[in-house]
Amino acid sequence: MKARLVQDGIFTLVEDITQTAYPPQHGFYWIDAEPEDLDILQPLFHLHELAVEDMLTEEEQRPKIELYDTHYFIVVNSIRFDDEEIFLRALNIFLGKHYIITITRQKINEIRAVKPVLWEEKVTSPDQFLYHLMDLIVDNYTIVGDRIDAKIEKLEEDILMHTKKSHLNEIIGLRGEILWLRKVLVPQKEVLFTLHKKELRLISEPLKKYFGDIYENAVKISETFDTLRDLMGNLREAYQSSLASRANDIMRIFTALTTIFMPLTFITGIYGMNFEYIPGLHSHYGGIATVVFMVIVGVSMFILFRKKDWL
Structure with missing residues (x-):
């Protein structure tokens, strides 16, 4: 005090x-x-x-x-x-x-x-x-x-x-x-x-x-x-x-990625079937051509999605 x-x-x-x-x-x-x-x-x-x-x-x-x-x-x-x-x-x-x-x-x-x-x-x-x-x-x-x-x-x-x-x-x-x-x-x-x-x-x-x-x-x-x-x-x-908004962005990215991989999965699914006669199956360059084609499809879809502002 x-x-x-x-x-x-x-x-x-x-x-x-x-x-x-x-x-x-x-x-x-x-x-x-x-x-x-x-x-x-x-x-x-x-x-x-x-x-x-x-x-x-x-x-x-x-x-x-x-x-x-x-x-x-x-x-x-x-x-x-x-x-x-x-x-x-x-x-x-x-x-x-x-x-x-x-x-x-x-x-x-x-x-x-x-x-x-x-x-x-x-x-x-x-x-x-x-x-x-x-x-x-x-x-x-x-x-x-x-x-x-x-x-x-x-x-x-x-x-x-x-x-x-x-x-x-x-x-x-x-x-x-x-x-x-x-x-x-x-x-x-x-x-x-x-x-x-x-x-x-x-x-x-x-x-x-x-x-x-x-x-x-x-x-x-x-x-x-x-x-x-x-x-x-x-x-x-x-x-x-x-x-x-963040959740929507994440869902949009996942949806775009899923869409991109859909045709790729389709292609690999075809060549994974047990048929004897599939175009390019026995070709020496068949595997390389398929991979290149899949890359072209994936890149093309990615460019398309970026152009439309979906990614």
């Missing part, structure tokens, strides 16, 4: 955690903690027992905002995409008048990325901190959406160039993750809508407009994932069409 005094974006480490229970003369306290630290933080800030219980008992929480008398409890999901799988990590936030507490079970990139933003913007209040943190989280959804879109385009190219059975597993897996993300984005949008529209005494009135901008971005991202879901449906149809 780390406690910092934030004044105009400048961080000062706080050694005595009990000091954070009282408002500073200027700025606010940011406490970056883990769930195990709640034994100290709950009595110090009088955190609501229901919020603490939810955090300790539920590893995966639905995005939400709960309003209490002295503080708000907010749960949002950070997103990460490593080209193979999408990960969502819950970020628990307690927002007070003079403090903000961020609690995570795993490291979240946005926590590290928000530090230079706070310094650049000279942040002096916890609601401003919350705004910049939420902005980074939503921006990451945009980045992940772009990367998924790029992956879909590459997958489409691979399918058109050379269809493999593994492509179907990729399509099904990626579509499932997109549907999962759409499901997560719905409650996350509700959290942002509450911060934008509802009368909240811990959120300054001018800052609500900025939360509205984040909410609009979240709506656009949700629409983007709707589009990606439709693209996955089109991709599956392209996969099936490619398989059908």
Whole structure:
């Protein structure tokens, strides 16, 4: 657990955690903690027992905002995409008048990325901190959406160039993750809508407009994932069409080869019959002439099929 005094974006480490229970003369306290630290933080800030219980008992929480008398409890999901799988990590936030507490079970990139933003913007209040943190989280959804879109385009190219059975597993897996993300984005949008529209005494009135901008971005991202879901449906149809086209090409080749060998088989069948008088049977050049004739027939049919684009 780390406690910092934030004044105009400048961080000062706080050694005595009990000091954070009282408002500073200027700025606010940011406490970056883990769930195990709640034994100290709950009595110090009088955190609501229901919020603490939810955090300790539920590893995966639905995005939400709960309003209490002295503080708000907010749960949002950070997103990460490593080209193979999408990960969502819950970020628990307690927002007070003079403090903000961020609690995570795993490291979240946005926590590290928000530090230079706070310094650049000279942040002096916890609601401003919350705004910049939420902005980074939503921006990451945009980045992940772009990367998924790029992956879909590459997958489409691979399918058109050379269809493999593994492509179907990729399509099904990626579509499932997109549907999962759409499901997560719905409650996350509700959290942002509450911060934008509802009368909240811990959120300054001018800052609500900025939360509205984040909410609009979240709506656009949700629409983007709707589009990606439709693209996955089109991709599956392209996969099936490619398989059908490939099967037709194979059947066409086999049919042409079978057709070419039909007259050759007919010729060998005639000369394989047990008759004594067959033209050229006893000729010294009969065998050679027959083979040459069969080659001419086969090559002629091949040229004919190529000319008609059957091969």
